[in-house]
Amino acid sequence: MITMMKRKRGRGENEKDAKKQKLLNELGQSQLPYLTPKDDGFHQLWKTKYSKLVLRNAERIPHDVHREVQEAFGLLQKHACLFQDLVRIKGKDFVTPVSRILIGNPGYTYKYLNTRLFTVPWPVEGYEINYSHPEISKACEALIKLNEHLRRETVLALQEQNLSETKGTEDSVVTEKLQEEAAPVTESGCASPDQSAVHVPKNDCADLKERTSYNLTLLNYMDPQRMPFLKQEPYFGMGKMAVSWHHDENLVERSTVAVYSSCREDDMNMTHQHCVLAGHQPRFSSTHRVAECSQGTLPYILGRCNAALENLHGDAALGCLALKSLDIGTIKGVEEIHNETSHLLCELRKEGQVEEQRKERIECLLPLLEERHELRQEWFVRCHSLLALSLPEEEKPRCHPYWQMGDPHLPLPFNLEDIIIELRKILEGQTKYARPQLTPASLE
Structure with a gap:
């Protein structure tokens, strides 16, 4: 594969x-x-x-x-x-x-x-x-x-x-x-x-x-x-x-x-x-x-996943997981690690935040989501190209992880376009942009 x-x-x-x-x-x-x-x-x-x-x-x-x-x-x-x-x-x-x-x-x-x-x-x-x-x-x-x-x-x-x-x-x-x-x-x-x-x-x-x-x-x-x-x-x-x-x-x-x-x-x-x-x-x-494998080994990937999980703690009042820190450095580091999480989006949607801090956090998150969206779409196209489909079954590239819209077991949709538009509109001051509310879920 x-x-x-x-x-x-x-x-x-x-x-x-x-x-x-x-x-x-x-x-x-x-x-x-x-x-x-x-x-x-x-x-x-x-x-x-x-x-x-x-x-x-x-x-x-x-x-x-x-x-x-x-x-x-x-x-x-x-x-x-x-x-x-x-x-x-x-x-x-x-x-x-x-x-x-x-x-x-x-x-x-x-x-x-x-x-x-x-x-x-x-x-x-x-x-x-x-x-x-x-x-x-x-x-x-x-x-x-x-x-x-x-x-x-x-x-x-x-x-x-x-x-x-x-x-x-x-x-x-x-x-x-x-x-x-x-x-x-x-x-x-x-x-x-x-x-x-x-x-x-x-x-x-x-x-x-x-x-x-x-x-x-x-x-x-x-x-x-x-x-x-x-x-x-x-x-x-x-x-x-x-x-x-x-x-x-x-x-x-x-x-x-x-x-x-x-x-x-x-x-x-x-x-x-x-x-x-x-x-x-x-x-x-x-x-x-001598392959450059500082970020290309299974132990590295597992270590980074553990680092992302360290920013989570259980919130007894809400009965769900919450983020320990919304510091810009933490946001950037965690989002570079994550494949998916909705906790940060829930925080950014809350009213009554200091607008300057909210804007700074969105500006940190937005390019990371845009890159993730671009990578997913490019890989999806490759997996469904005529050339890929013509390969023997065991040699075909796998579009994974992939899930359908509305899957309740996963925190974010596969297609991130709506979320990206929402964040852009928040930056533009259109905070009342309507979209389905996502419920915090466990990390993928």
Whole structure:
């Protein structure tokens, strides 16, 4: 199941689109030149413009890890665990040509193209995880082994780069020696100082850990023979694309991305875009990421719900729940947490309030309700689009929570338009605007 989170297009994104279109107009029928490893100047360009891109040969991956990961890909495909996602690009819905599954820390999520994915958890100490089939458990276990290997490789790569920059040299002999002799990385994210030739200052340890602590992997499967409607790469004429030019989203700033047997420092993600060419053969990829999950985990959501409930207390006189505080900071914080509540509206409808305070509270609440209304309507439209309805039943997005008008068990209607109009009219001084009175109810 997939759910959507709103991501407004900023001025920067619109400017990028305008620049892309300008470039395409200037190119016309011509194409930009590009280099491959066979061309003169390729490695010099890599060294000067893509120095944060680090490649490692597959032979560096332990044989048992490599074998188990290859088997894991087959098992996930066997059990139909990979799905095409319904995504939104520039206001239009698309089904991705690439099939995906997100595997990672329990309760973690990853958001891209207005779509939020939830992890199938890999085995983590302290969590009891029940898989629908033992082979899926086996696949997840293989991927967390790969994740740990790539984390160690990434730390080593960053240490080598730091050493090279510190000495002001790129001595290949030293680099090779470091690759051979580097000690295993400790859980703190830094090599043990008495075992490794690479010494990392203490204040760099936390930075290394933050940038390399992969908490999930987005697995992709593509079969070019089953993707007939792919776009051609527009700038260089490199053939069909499985994934168009883009920046990766929802990552911790300056964190690394490891793609199966390679490490890619994500400073590049800020300054460079990348695409995935379709090629000719079916293939998998496992892209390990440090997803920005400060607000995207189940424990966070539960914690915020508890914080909202702390502003409630039972009113014995009224025989119902009431709010402890109408402070502006509390209103804003609670309404950002709530999916729904009618208690605040009941307070704002009461007569005899200090008008200035009432106005201030409505001005705080109104934009939050407007945003909530916009998100609901957009998601409702997506769930009922022809594209969404054409998906298999188990892959359709769910319009949830959703309820009909007049449901007595829920505090507010699904459509918030009337409430928004009422609050606007109160601000305009039309406090006698008629509408059905809502009775305080328990939180959803």
